[in-house]
Amino acid sequence: MDADVRLTTDLADDLDRAFDALVVAHQDRLYTIALRMLGDAGDAEEAAQDALVRAYRALATYESARIRELKLRGWLTTIVLNRCRSVAARRASRGPKPLSIDADQTRPIEAAAPEGAGPSASAERHAARERWATRLKALPASYRTAVVLRHVDGMSYPEAAAVLGRPEGTVKAQVHRGIALLRTMLEAEGRRELEEMTA
Amino acid sequence: MTTTTTSKTPEATDREAAALAGLAVPAPPTLRASVLVEVGLLDRYGRIDSPLGPVVVAWNGLGVVSVDIAGDDGAFEASHLASTGRRAIPSEVPSRLANAIARRLDGDRRVRIRLDLRGHSPFEQDVWRKALEIPRGEVRPYGWIAAEIGRPKAVRAVGTALGHNPVPLVVPCHRVVRSDGSIGQYSLGGPKNKRTILGAEGLDPDAMEDAAKRGERLVGCASTRIVCWPTCRTGRHMLERNRRPFRSLAEAGAAGYRPCKVCRPVAAAA
Numbered sequence: 001m002d003a004d005v006r007l008t009t010d011l012a013d014d015l016d017r018a019f020d021a022l023v024v025a026h027q028d029r030l031y032t033i034a035l036r037m038l039g040d041a042g043d044a045e046e047a048a049q050d051a052l053v054r055a056y057r058a059l060a061t062y063e064s065a066r067i068r069e070l071k072l073r074g075w076l077t078t079i080v081l082n083r084c085r086s087v088a089a090r091r092a093s094r095g096p097k098p099l100s101i102d103a104d105q106t107r108p109i110e111a112a113a114p115e116g117a118g119p120s121a122s123a124e125r126h127a128a129r130e131r132w133a134t135r136l137k138a139l140p141a142s143y144r145t146a147v148v149l150r151h152v153d154g155m156s157y158p159e160a161a162a163v164l165g166r167p168e169g170t171v172k173a174q175v176h177r178g179i180a181l182l183r184t185m186l187e188a189e190g191r192r193e194l195e196e197m198t199a
Numbered sequence: 200m201t202t203t204t205t206s207k208t209p210e211a212t213d214r215e216a217a218a219l220a221g222l223a224v225p226a227p228p229t230l231r232a233s234v235l236v237e238v239g240l241l242d243r244y245g246r247i248d249s250p251l252g253p254v255v256v257a258w259n260g261l262g263v264v265s266v267d268i269a270g271d272d273g274a275f276e277a278s279h280l281a282s283t284g285r286r287a288i289p290s291e292v293p294s295r296l297a298n299a300i301a302r303r304l305d306g307d308r309r310v311r312i313r314l315d316l317r318g319h320s321p322f323e324q325d326v327w328r329k330a331l332e333i334p335r336g337e338v339r340p341y342g343w344i345a346a347e348i349g350r351p352k353a354v355r356a357v358g359t360a361l362g363h364n365p366v367p368l369v370v371p372c373h374r375v376v377r378s379d380g381s382i383g384q385y386s387l388g389g390p391k392n393k394r395t396i397l398g399a400e401g402l403d404p405d406a407m408e409d410a411a412k413r414g415e416r417l418v419g420c421a422s423t424r425i426v427c428w429p430t431c432r433t434g435r436h437m438l439e440r441n442r443r444p445f446r447s448l449a450e451a452g453a454a455g456y457r458p459c460k461v462c463r464p465v466a467a468a469a
Contacts, residue, residue, distance in 0.1 A: 031226035056238040132218045151219035179211045
């Protein structure tokens with residue numbers, strides 16, 4: 001049985017008993033989506049926490065049959081994206097946050113270094129990841145959302161289309177345009193590096 | 200040639216897809232507990248100072264769950280689990296909550312402290328809510344609460360409910376005394392602590408009990424012809440020469456005194 005189907009069955013039977021399992025199963029991906037949408041660890045934690053709390057409060061009002069029918073992954077993603085919009089709007093109204101000493105307080109899920117890799121290899125991977133995060137952050141919001149759902153979270157196109165409430169073809173085009181823009185940034189960075197080396 | 204974003208829609212290469220998938224990160228270790236606490240499936244606890252020394256306060260996103268005498272963490276966690284069915288994790292008490300409790304103990308009844316009283320009966324909650332109305336430095340008998348919540352015969356049940364008060368100090372059950380005027384029991388460490396905290400609120404428990412033994416259950420003011428509970432704040436300003444003790448409301452009524460509209464002495468207890 002699919003893990004989310006088992007989870008919705010357990011949630012429908014006893015929400016309070018099963019909710020911790022939902023948090024454990026989905027917190028990493030919800031936090032990741034929020035972090036890649038908002039670009040700030042504190043804002044992302046707030047959005048992910050708020051999304052999970054709202055999910056619990058909504059589930060508490062749902063009939064068992066409705067909980068059983070939920071597509072948990074997509075439903076939670078919709079909630080976290082809404083929270084990201086609210087956090088981003090609030091942040092915009094307050095002006096930029098002060099810079100933190102460590103801009104990215106996150107570590108990748110696969111943190112274990114390959115055998116023989118030293119601290120410099122790890123630092124290089126971290127730097128490369130940071131560059132990708134920065135490029136992603138520079139994408140227009142609609143492309144960024146589509147790329148995050150498809151490639152960072154690993155959703156299928158039909159799933160992403162359902163979450164975003166857009167036709168599948170539109171989501172595909174947004175992902176592809178996002179990838180094209182990322183590639184353009186990558187090429188521009190490469191050209192700059194080359195110019196700096198030959199200057 | 201420059202790359203355009205519209206002429207051709209490229210698929211991500213394996214390298215690009217891997218780089219983007221590598222942007223997944225684990226949630227901060229605090230997230231899970233924060234969510235569970237916020238929805239009331241997990242509690243936090245920490246110590247604050249009180250007139251009785253350090254006490255342990257447990258809370259979650261729904262409100263304060265319990266207040267208890269500080270002791271061993273392990274014993275507290277075990278008893279908390281047994282009484283609520285939820286785990287409690289040690290934490291710093293948020294300054295806002297600590298300040299709110301301190302202000303409430305100082306007698307500021309405007310400060311609102313949310314309580315998580317799930318699992319307790321509506322009758323118990325009615326009793327505790329009524330106890331919240333008793334101002335600092337005043338006491339009322341069990342019978343007063345029973346009458347005020349519309350259950351005048353449930354005096355003993357009121358005493359039991361106060362004995363089960365999970366949030367003493369926040370819900371001031373120490374301000375409720377026995378109907379015969381004696382100080383009575385206290386859920387937070389026994390009668391000695393009740394005397395200590397009443398003393399800290401400016402009352403003299405020994406003098407109160409002595410007066411009750413002499414039969415002084417109510418006090419009337421000869422100039423206003425109003426009769427009050429002895430600790431009622433409106434009666435504090437009366438001149439000593441106007442002070443008239445009464446054994447009961449009936450006795451006061453017969454002497455031409457009417458009950459105070461602030462402290463509402465009731466026939467059931469008087």
